Amino acid sequence: MRLRKKKNLEEKVSLVANNLIGRDCYAFYKLEDKTPYMLDLKKVFDNDNKIELEIGCGKGDFLYKKASDNKDINYIGVELLINVLVDALELVPKDYTNLKYLNVNAQHLQWFLPENSIDKIYLNFSCPYPKKQYANHRLTNSKFLELYKKICKPNFTIEQKTDNDAFFEYSLEEYEKCGFEIVKISRDLHNEKVGFEEEKAYQTQYEQKFMSLGKNINYVKVKLK
Numbered sequence: 164m165r166l167r168k169k170k171n172l173e174e175k176v177s178l179v180a181n182n183l184i185g186r187d188c189y190a191f192y193k194l195e196d197k198t199p200y201m202l203d204l205k206k207v208f209d210n211d212n213k214i215e216l217e218i219g220c221g222k223g224d225f226l227y228k229k230a231s232d233n234k235d236i237n238y239i240g241v242e243l244l245i246n247v248l249v250d251a252l253e254l255v256p257k258d259y260t261n262l263k264y265l266n267v268n269a270q271h272l273q274w275f276l277p278e279n280s281i282d283k284i285y286l287n288f289s290c291p292y293p294k295k296q297y298a299n300h301r302l303t304n305s306k307f308l309e310l311y312k313k314i315c316k317p318n319f320t321i322e323q324k325t326d327n328d329a330f331f332e333y334s335l336e337e338y339e340k341c342g343f344e345i346v347k348i349s350r351d352l353h354n355e356k357v358g359f360e361e362e363k364a365y366q367t368q369y370e371q372k373f374m375s376l377g378k379n380i381n382y383v384k385v386k387l388k
């Protein structure tokens with residue numbers, strides 16, 4: 164689906180840019196030494212609290228709910244498309260200090276986030292890229308899993324949700340290949356009777372869309388063995 168460019172996009176972004184902590188725009192690609200892009204996360208959040216990342220956060224409703232309910236956790240949303248991210252930026256109230264956004268391709272995260280800095284990664288309804296030749300764009304491809312290991316603390320976890328059954332099975336194989344073990348799993352999250360209350364409570368926009376169509380939602384939480 165082609166997204167229509169929003170009118171006055173950059174002007175809209177500039178009005179909410181106080182919560183935008185990095186962009187991999189033209190200057191980033193041109194610069195050979197990318198070290199100036201590295202963030203000092205203690206300065207960004209003004210504390211040492213845990214940091215959780217949603218990669219491919221879309222319009223940001225999931226993180227907004229998380230950040231509202233957990234003021235002692237810092238959240239960063241990562242989104243490739245500024246056209247989409249501007250909606251997430253506009254959602255954040257002025258007095259929120261624990262929710263920031265990065266407008267970058269996930270493959271550049273090591274230039275923005277220090278090693279050993281992240282506690283948890285959420286991959287909610289990541290693009291499945293069904294064609295085999297694009298498998299390395301999938302956010303659970305081993306290339307990305309190795310990158311996550313670098314920016315995350317050793318005991319980090321990944322929580323993934325997807326409507327796409329084939330992508331889910333692919334992801335489980337990639338986790339196994341990269342030394343992760345399953346902590347919790349469901350192939351039909353919203354029909355689980357017990358044990359998944361929190362995972363069911365925080366729903367994303369895509370999750371609601373697929374639930375309304377009667378689609379089962381796959382969920383897995385993994386950690387390194």
Ligand SMILES: C[S@@+](CC[C@H](N)C(=O)[O-])C[C@H]1O[C@@H](n2cnc3c(N)ncnc32)[C@H](O)[C@@H]1O
Nearest residue numbers: 219220221242243268269287288290367368369
């Ligand atoms: C299907 S949407 C899901 C949005 C949201 N997480 C939800 O569940 O409602 C996937 C999002 O991931 C973003 N995305 C895809 N590849 C990405 C990448 N390599 N880096 C950052 N964002 C990416 C897309 O632009 C899109 O907004």
